[in-house]
Amino acid sequence: MSEGSFVKPRGGRPEPVQVIKQRRDAALGALVHGVPYIQFLGIEFDRRGDELTAILPFDDKLIGNPLLPALHGGVTAAFLEVTAIIGLSWASLWEEIESGRIDAQTLVAGNLPRLPKTIDFTVDYLRTGLPRDAYARAKVNRSGRRYASVHVEAWQDNRARAFAQATGHFLMPRLEG
C-alpha cells in the first residue's frame, strides 16, 4: 500500500503523495534537527509511514574502549534515549499533523513542541557495541496525558541480535491552549 493511502482527503480532493511525504519529512526533520545534542551525536531518522528507525553513523568520537574497539556505554544509552524521546514525540505529533491541528510549516519555522522529559531510563547492555553504524526503534507501550512508558531496541548488523535495549518513563509536555 502506498504512502498516503490512509489519509482522508483534505478539502474534498486527495493530496498528491509527494505533498504528503514532503510535509511529514519536513515535520520530522524540524523535530530532529532542532536538538543540538542529536546533531552532536550525528543521529538521523529514517521514516516509513509513521514508523521511525534511528540511525547512529559510526564515528571515532563514539568510542568508549579503544582497545576492542567498542562504542561507549554512554553513547549507547544516549542513542536509546534520543530514539525513545523522538519516537514518543513523533507518535503524538503524527496525530496532530494528520488531523490538521498542527501545520507542518509552523514546525519548520521553529515553533517546535516541547519534548517529553525523561523520568527514569534503564539500559540493558546485551553485547559489545561494535565500531560500525547502529540502528534503533522505539515502541510506545503506553502514552497517557501525563506519563508514557517506552521500550527501545538497538541493533547493528543483525536486527534479531539487539546489542542493547532500554525501558523508560517520560513526563509528557503539557498541551498548550
Add this chain to the structure above:
Amino acid sequence: MDRDKLARQFTEAIPHARALSMTIDHLGEGVAEMSMPYDARFIGAPETGVIHGGAVSALLDTCCGASVVCHPASKGGTATIGLRIDYMRAATPGQAIRTRAECYHVTRSVAFVRATAMDDDTDRPVATATGTFTVEAG
C-alpha cells in the same frame, strides 16, 4: 603502575569522554568524581538550553566505570551490564555537571555501583544512577 594513574589514563584514553570534555576530579578506593562543562552542543531542550539527559547518562556511565576500575578488587577494565538513571530535575543551563560514583560491592564477576549527578546546587541532585559492571577474570 598505581591504580590511580591507571584509572586516569584509562578514562583519558576514552575518545567519547574526550569528546564530551569530561575530566576526573578525584579518584579514591572504589570512588570516582568527574565533571563535564556546560556546552551548547549538548543541549537537549532548545527552548530552555537544558543539557540532554543522554549527555548526563554518558558522564554517569563513565564515572561509574572509573569507580569500578579503581576499586581494590578490580583487575583491569570493565563494561556496563545494566544502568538505571533517575532524573530528578533539569540541570541549570550554564553550569557544569559533576558526578560522584561509589563502587560499593564487588564479587568475582560483578561490580555494583551507585552515582549522583549535580550542578552548582549540590543540595538537589540532578540525577542518580545505579549500575552493574563486569569484573575481568584475573
